[in-house]
Amino acid sequence: MPAIAVIGAQWGDEGKGKVIDLLAEKAGVVVRFSGGDNAGHTVVNPYGEFRLHLVPCGIFYPQAVCIIGNGVVINPAVLIDEIDQLNQRGVDTTRLFISDRANLVMPYHILLDGLEEESRAGKALGTTRKGIGPAFADKVARLGIRTGDLLDKERLLERLRLILDYKNIILTKVYEVSPLSLDEVYNQYCQYGERLAPHIRETTIMLEEALNRGELVLLEGA
Structure with missing residues (x-):
């Protein structure tokens, strides 16, 4: 078939x-x-x-x-x-x-999706602001976090620390908003991993x- x-x-x-x-x-x-x-x-x-x-x-x-x-x-x-x-x-x-x-949609994807739309002023794309575009962009750039990473907490923390350092520079220097907390994002996604592991x-x-x-x-x- x-x-x-x-x-x-x-x-x-x-x-x-x-x-x-x-x-x-x-x-x-x-x-x-x-x-x-x-x-x-x-x-x-x-x-x-x-x-x-x-x-x-x-x-x-x-x-x-x-x-x-x-x-x-x-x-x-x-x-x-x-x-x-x-x-x-x-x-x-x-x-x-x-x-x-x-690949996972992360909090910074959603935040950046909204900030990017606002920065376009009258030329906004009309996205859903759910972080889909930024998540796919990170996938192509090899900056994504995968569902499999949720099963390995050490790898998740390592990947998240590396990526979040980069994303927080964009958030604070380009858009002048507060950085995201590594601990908060990590703990939240560990909980997600426990639920989705099966x-x-x-x-x-x-x-x-x-x-x-x-x-x-x-x-x-x-």
């Missing part, structure tokens, strides 16, 4: 969520492969109405393994909130897995094995 990708050909709101929800009923694996929590798919089913920003729509179908791939930038607070809401309404989230190579793993092998078994793999565009 081939993989099927559902993507938008305009600027969003094309109805991808409805198509994905229809196809997910027969999928073995549903993968969110791009974007961040700036996008959202609305799903209405017997569990109720849901607007998912990170969790794949296949989460409502018990046969479907759901993966958030390494092409997604993840705000862990948003993801944990989605998982909690799904659990509270009786949806099984033990089938949700997160690529250990997916879901984080190497997902590439999972996808290869599913395709080799002939399962339908559904790729969910942002």
